[in-house]
Amino acid sequence: MAIITELFYLPPIEYFAAIWDEDVIYLDLEENYQKQTYRNRTQVQLANKTETLSVPVIGGNKKIRTSQIKIDHDQKWLNVHLRGIQSAYGKAPYFEYYFPYFEKVYTKKFDLLADMNLDLLTVCLKMLQSKISVQKLDQCMPNGGNKDIRGLINAKKSYQERSIYKAIPYQQLFGLDFVPNLSIIDLLFCMGPESKSILTQSQKND
Template sequence: MAIITELFYLPPIEYFVAIQKEEKILLDTGENYQKQTYRNRSQIRLANKVETLSIPVIGGNKKVKTGLLKIDHQQKWMNVHLRGIQSAYGKAPFFEFYFPYIEQVYQKNIDLLADFNSELLTVCLKLLQLDIKLEILGETDPDSQLNDIRGKISAKTSFEERNIYQPAPYSQLFGLDFVPNLSIIDLLFCVGPESKNILAKSQKIH
């Protein structure tokens, strides 16, 4: 069982609900990069708002293949993101256990957005205890039998419009109202090993 997806930055919970039962993810890095998408954006919950973390890229306006797109390290985005994550989740029950694995990826100063996202995805799958292999999608047309969800999980439309994710609430750090479909790190830091069960409960019944 394999699924074809784009490569997102610390993807939303919906993404992991979609891939949780697969054996392999084929990552499409040959597509043209699109702005204002999950490819370089991720959402976390701060004390009084949902914050969007955005990675600056070089030449994202042109038709650049996602796999060739470089992160703009001239901008001091990395400290902003790490501080934001620490501010949001520093007091979460599983922060001290999981954050070092994620921080380690940032400290590598990776040039290509696809490589950076891929390393973070690998860490997230490990922390979720999901045994799923990652491969880059080849240039030949993929097998039409494969589950292809490219273009489905969009930051510009609500998950409610799609047939993937039905939020199973869990204890978040701030506020009384549950905020669904944040970055997977919100789930990991808040409930730790229980994350996998929450993903299973969040599957929309077709």
């Protein structure tokens, strides 16, 4: 089974619930880039709030293909993201085990957002021990038989409006109330190998 999706930055848990049972992910990198989406932003949980980490891009307000969007390294975002992740999850049970893999991606300082996002997605799937194959969507390929969720996972709307993900609480570091659908790194750093089980339970089968 195969699914067609966009390429997101450290995607939310909902994204992984959507792709979890698939054999192949086809990533559409030739779509027109859209601002204020999961393509360049992710959410993590700090001590007092949920924080959105955004990767600054060049020319994101024009009709540019996702594959051509460049990261704006003139803005000092990289240290902000690394410090933010360390502040949020430095004391998480599996942080020391997983973080070096993510840090290695950041130190490459990619020119293109899609290249960095693809590397990070690959790391996430590896940490989840997933055998899903990741491929770039060929515009000539037939869509017959492939599930297409492009445009469905919208950062501006609640996951509750969609039939993809149901919140399965797990032990987070901060706060008394469980915060659902954060970046997949929240689940990985907090739950480690148990993340696979949480993802399976999080799938909404309406």
